[in-house]
Amino acid sequence: MAMEKVLQLAKLVPAGEAALRDRYEVFPFYEAPDREEWVNAHGAAVRAVVTSGHDGLSNDLADRLPALGIIAISGVGYDRIDLERARRKGYRVTNTPDVLTDDVADAGIGMMIMAMRNFQAAGQYLRDGRWPNEGDLPLASKVSGKRYGIYGLGRIGEAIAARLNGFGGSISYSSRAPKAVPYRYYATVLALAEASDVLFVAAAALPETRGIINQAVLDALGPQGFLVNMSRGALVDEPALVSALRDGRIAGAGLDVFAAEPHVPHELFSLPNVALTPHLGSATMAAREAMAQVMVSNLEAFFANRPLPTPVV
Ligand code: 8YV
Numbered sequence: 001m002a003m004e005k006v007l008q009l010a011k012l013v014p015a016g017e018a019a020l021r022d023r024y025e026v027f028p029f030y031e032a033p034d035r036e037e038w039v040n041a042h043g044a045a046v047r048a049v050v051t052s053g054h055d056g057l058s059n060d061l062a063d064r065l066p067a068l069g070i071i072a073i074s075g076v077g078y079d080r081i082d083l084e085r086a087r088r089k090g091y092r093v094t095n096t097p098d099v100l101t102d103d104v105a106d107a108g109i110g111m112m113i114m115a116m117r118n119f120q121a122a123g124q125y126l127r128d129g130r131w132p133n134e135g136d137l138p139l140a141s142k143v144s145g146k147r148y149g150i151y152g153l154g155r156i157g158e159a160i161a162a163r164l165n166g167f168g169g170s171i172s173y174s175s176r177a178p179k180a181v182p183y184r185y186y187a188t189v190l191a192l193a194e195a196s197d198v199l200f201v202a203a204a205a206l207p208e209t210r211g212i213i214n215q216a217v218l219d220a221l222g223p224q225g226f227l228v229n230m231s232r233g234a235l236v237d238e239p240a241l242v243s244a245l246r247d248g249r250i251a252g253a254g255l256d257v258f259a260a261e262p263h264v265p266h267e268l269f270s271l272p273n274v275a276l277t278p279h280l281g282s283a284t285m286a287a288r289e290a291m292a293q294v295m296v297s298n299l300e301a302f303f304a305n306r307p308l309p310t311p312v313v
Contacts, residue, residue, distance in 0.1 A: 002025075003023070003024050003025040004023075004024050004025065004047050004048065004303055005024070005025050005027070005042070005045045005046050005047055005048075006020065006024040006025065006026050006027070006046070006047070006048045006049070006050055006299070007027050007029055007046045007048070007049045007050070007065070008020065008026050008027060008028045008029060008030075008049075008050045008051075009029050009030065009049060009050065009051040009052070009055050009057065010030070010050070010051050010052035010055045010074065011028070011030065012050075012074060012288070012292045012295075013285060013288045013289050013292055015289050015292060015293075016074065016288070016289065016291075016292025016293070016295070016296065019292065019293065019296045020050065020292075020296060020299075023296070023299070023300065024048070024299070026050075027042065027046075039061070039064050043064040043065050043066075044065075044066055044067060045067065046065045046067060046068060047067055047068065047069045047070070047303075048068075048069060048070045048071075048072060048299055048302065048303075049062075049065070049068065049070070049071045049072070050072050050074065050295065050299070051071060051072075051073055051074070051075075051080075051081075052073065052074055052075045053073055053074075053075025053076060053077035053078070053079075053080070053095070054075070054077070054080060054261060054279065055080065056073075056078075056079070056080020056081050057071050057080070057081055059082050059085060062082070062085065062089075068089075068091045069091050069092065069302060070091060070092040070093070070094065070298070070299065070302045070308075071086065071091065071092070071093045071094070072094050072295045072296075072298045072299050072302075073093070073094065073095045073096065073295065073312075074096055074288075074291045074292055074294075074295040075095060075096060075100075075282070075291065076095050076096060076097050076100060076155075076156075076282075077095070077204065077205065077231075077232065078093060078095050078312050079204060079205035079206070079232060079234070081093055081312075083312065083313050086313045087313055091313075092302060092308060092311060092313055093311070093312040093313040094295070094298035094302075094308050094309070094310050094311050094312060095310055095312050096290075096291040096294040096295055096310060097155060097310055098155060099287060099290035099291055099293075099294055100281070100282035100287040100290070100291055101155045101156055101159045102159060102287075103281065103282050103283075103284045103286070103287040104156050104159070104230055104281035104282055104287075105156055105159030105160045105162070105163055106163070107230060107256065107277075107280065107281045107282075108156075108160045108163075108200060108202070108228055108230040108281070109160065109163045109164070111228050111230065111254035111255075111256060111275060111277070112143065112198055112200070112226065112228050112254060113143055114254055114275040115226050115228065115252045115253060115254035115273075115274065115275040116140060116141045116142075116143045116198070116226055116251075116252065117140045117141070117143060118137065118138075118140045118252075118272070118273070119275070120274075120275040120276070121137075121272045121273075121275075122137055125137060141224075141226070141251060141252075143167065144167045144168050144169065145167065145168050145169045146167070146169040146197040146198055147169055147170050147172070147195060147196050147197045147198070148161075148164045148167070148169055148170070148171050148172070148196065148197070148198050148200070149171075149172045149173065149174070149186075149192045149193065149195060149196030149198065149199045149200065150164075150171070150172070150173040150174075150183075150199075150200045150202055151173070151174050151175075151189050151192060151199060151200065151201050151202060151203050151212075151213075152173075152174075152175055152201065152202040152203025152204065152231065153173040153174075153175045153179055153181065153183075153202070154175075154202065154203070154204070156202045156230070156231075157173065157175070157200070157202035157203075158181070160200055160202060160230075161173070161181070161183060169197075170184070171183040171184070172184040172185070172186055172192055172195055172196060173185060173186070173192065174186045174187065174188060174189050174191070174192040175203070189212055189213070189217055190216060190217055190220050191220075193217045193218070193220035193221040193225070194220040194221075194222075196221060196225065197224060197225055197226065198225070198226045198227075198228060199213075199217075199221050199225065199226070199227050199228070200228045200229075200230070201213060201227070201228065201229040201230070201231045201235050201236065202230065202231055203231060203235060204231070204232070205231065205232035205234040205235055209234075209235050210234050210235065211234070211235070211236070211237045212235055213227065213229075213235055213236040213237060213240075213241070214237045214240055215237065215240040215243075215244065218240060218241060218244040218249060218250050219244070219249055221250050222249075222250065223248055223249060223250065223251060224251050225250050225251055226250065226251055226252050226253060226254070227241070227250060227252075227253040227254070227255075228253070228254040228255075229253070229254070229255050229256065229257055230256050230257065230281045231257060232257050233255075233257045233258035233259035233260070233261060234259050236259070238258070238259050238265050239265075241253065242265055242267045242268060242271075245268075245271050245273055245274060246267070246271060251273060252273035252274060252275075253273070253274045253275070254274070254275040255268070255274060255275070255276055255277075256277045256278075256279055256280060256281050257279050257281075258279075261278075261279055262278065262279075264276065294309065294310060297309050298310060298311075
């Protein structure tokens with residue numbers, strides 16, 4: 001029997017690559033010397049697209065895959081997929097929740113500590129050979145015992161909260177509706193920011209959350225406050241963030257995600273009060289292997305006409 005044709009838009013870990021190639025005829029689109037030519041020749045035969053959370057699938061490309069039956073994301077975020085179009089055209093979309101939750105939450109806590117204790121700039125100071133001549137650095141902010149706010153209390157938000165329980169402060173959150181959790185609820189992110197020393201962004205990027213971390217929210221967080229974003233850059237008004245950081249209207253930020261990744265606003269590079277990482281919340285071998293496995297199990301279910309393990313659409 002001929003193998004099903006899968007168009008692959010993002011590279012996977014070796015175990016994921018092997019699992020995919022064992023089962024399907026895979027076209028790694030990112031390696032195609034001439035994508036246009038490839039789509040013309042093979043687009044009509046593609047039944048499945050494999051992609052990452054941040055690569056998604058553009059409608060322009062989707063338009064050229066008339067036999068598309070499923071977009072299997074190796075990632076939890078589906079903000080780069082037009083779900084409305086998927087519903088309309090009748091193809092499925094799957095993601096990989098749960099298996100990356102711990103890793104993203106771990107990274108969020110690391111990011112908070114890195115930003116508040118100034119570890120990233122301090123590491124650079126040491127590597128630049130400045131310690132012997134210039135001595136000790138200015139003192140940083142205490143991390144424990146603070147008022148922690150989490151915007152978006154989904155799986156990842158809850159996992160961040162579970163870890164924050166060990167820090168001896170108070171935990172609040174804002175999300176669409178209050179949940180049965182022992183944390184204080186605020187109806188708006190503005191009210192949450194006002195009541196927080198550290199504001200974690202853990203909500204999905206949706207049209208209604210775009211730019212929601214705006215100047216007013218940053219001013220409410222205040223000159224002692226820190227922003228930590230492990231979700232999507234689109235939720236933050238980046239120019240407003242840059243000016244709040246530059247003017248000391250917030251104390252600092254830890255950012256793993258950016259609006260126009262992999263491009264990062266250059267103004268951030270020279271600011272001493274930010275910690276920056278290149279979207280690596282889920283970037284552990286364990287998480288990526290598990291994500292690839294869940295992604296492949298969705299493809300298998302799709303092609304076998306079984307219920308999809310983790311459907312979005
Ligand atoms: C990665 C992510 O970008 O899961 C997501 O939504 O943003 C990340 O885990 C990714 O999809 C890795 O393949």
